[in-house]
Amino acid sequence: MKTLARGLFAAGTLAIASMAAMGAASAQEAAGWPAKPITIVVPYAPGGFADTRVRLIASKLEGRLGKPVIVENKAGAGGVVGTTFIARANPDGYTIGTGNLAPMAVNPTLMQSIPYDPAKDLAPVILIENSPLVLSVNNSVKANSLKELIALAQAEPGKLTFGSSGMGGAHHLSGEMFREQAHIDITHVPYKGGNLAATDLMGGHITMMFEMGYSALPAIRGGKVRPIAVTSSHRLKVLPDVPTMAEAGLPGFESYNWQGIVAPAGTPRPIIDRLNQELNAVLKDPEVAKAIEDTGSEAGGGSPEDFGAFIKSETAKWAHVIKQANIAPQ
Numbered sequence: 001m002k003t004l005a006r007g008l009f010a011a012g013t014l015a016i017a018s019m020a021a022m023g024a025a026s027a028q029e030a031a032g033w034p035a036k037p038i039t040i041v042v043p044y045a046p047g048g049f050a051d052t053r054v055r056l057i058a059s060k061l062e063g064r065l066g067k068p069v070i071v072e073n074k075a076g077a078g079g080v081v082g083t084t085f086i087a088r089a090n091p092d093g094y095t096i097g098t099g100n101l102a103p104m105a106v107n108p109t110l111m112q113s114i115p116y117d118p119a120k121d122l123a124p125v126i127l128i129e130n131s132p133l134v135l136s137v138n139n140s141v142k143a144n145s146l147k148e149l150i151a152l153a154q155a156e157p158g159k160l161t162f163g164s165s166g167m168g169g170a171h172h173l174s175g176e177m178f179r180e181q182a183h184i185d186i187t188h189v190p191y192k193g194g195n196l197a198a199t200d201l202m203g204g205h206i207t208m209m210f211e212m213g214y215s216a217l218p219a220i221r222g223g224k225v226r227p228i229a230v231t232s233s234h235r236l237k238v239l240p241d242v243p244t245m246a247e248a249g250l251p252g253f254e255s256y257n258w259q260g261i262v263a264p265a266g267t268p269r270p271i272i273d274r275l276n277q278e279l280n281a282v283l284k285d286p287e288v289a290k291a292i293e294d295t296g297s298e299a300g301g302g303s304p305e306d307f308g309a310f311i312k313s314e315t316a317k318w319a320h321v322i323k324q325a326n327i328a329p330q
Helices: 003-029 047-065 078-088 099-112 144-154 172-180 194-203 213-219 269-283 288-296 304-324
Strands: 040-044 069-073 095-100 122-138 163-164 188-190 208-212 224-232 256-266 298-301
Touching: 003 269, 040 047, 040 078, 040 208, 047 069, 047 122, 047 188, 047 256, 047 269, 078 095, 078 099, 078 122, 078 256, 095 122, 095 188, 099 172, 099 256, 122 172, 122 194, 122 213, 122 269, 122 304, 144 224, 144 256, 163 172, 163 194, 172 188, 172 208, 172 304, 194 208, 194 213, 194 298, 208 213, 213 224, 256 269, 256 304, 269 298, 269 304, 288 298
Parallel strands: 040 069, 040 095, 163 188, 163 208
Antiparallel strands: 095 256, 122 208, 122 224, 122 256, 122 298
16 A cells, blocks of 8 residues: 555656646746747638738737737638637647637537537637627618517518528627517528628618628718617717617627637647737727727727636527527538
């Protein structure tokens, strides 16, 4: 027994020493970070909303870190291609990326299989931005409030339509959540892009659409569509007269298209903490804050744990909506 005890003690001591050595190595590695350029991978095409915002963030982060910060686009499969690349990158802090709504919180339920596990293969760094949607209707629709729109849908089951940029996006899932919470029968009309749906909304080919603020604002300001409600927890500064979905009659209704920064699992915690610290500062930069606010979005921030908890709650929420709506895995 004594021999066994000595062996277990020795093994335990060795394990503790090994962990201490690993911790020291991580701390040493982080102390010299960054020593070379950093790449932020965006899992969407250049020129889009996600890409444009990240390029502004990258320019500010570059100034704070003193090293080049390069934005690299790896689009495909609804964000899966780029997110997989981030998950499989060397966890040394030199390849990080954006963690977006679909690949982080929707695809695990919507897709039959994906080559990464958001909870195990990616480390949350920070939430960058929450982008509420605006529920707008065509000007010919005889409803000026959410309650009137719901009443109209109840009077004509299946007749009212809502457009989206395609299956599983924020536009689509917001519409499905509206259908469920309001207990109405409305018909989903998927398009190959949000712009096509928005054009048909203005033309009266569809009844309504949950649209990102930045793309909805020009049509609203031009009087081409009528805003009914916003999906955030409070009113937007750019649309102060438009109530939230909760204010308008659906308590608890919140929907966002969001993005944050993630790193490959195993990235040393001191590097994640440094990134979090610098990015929190970047989000307070007046130019960044104005760019976010002007598009009807809300700046994120907080700790890696805050972002991790948010991803977990979003995953559960949209899994429920997908299952309730009987959306078949793709």
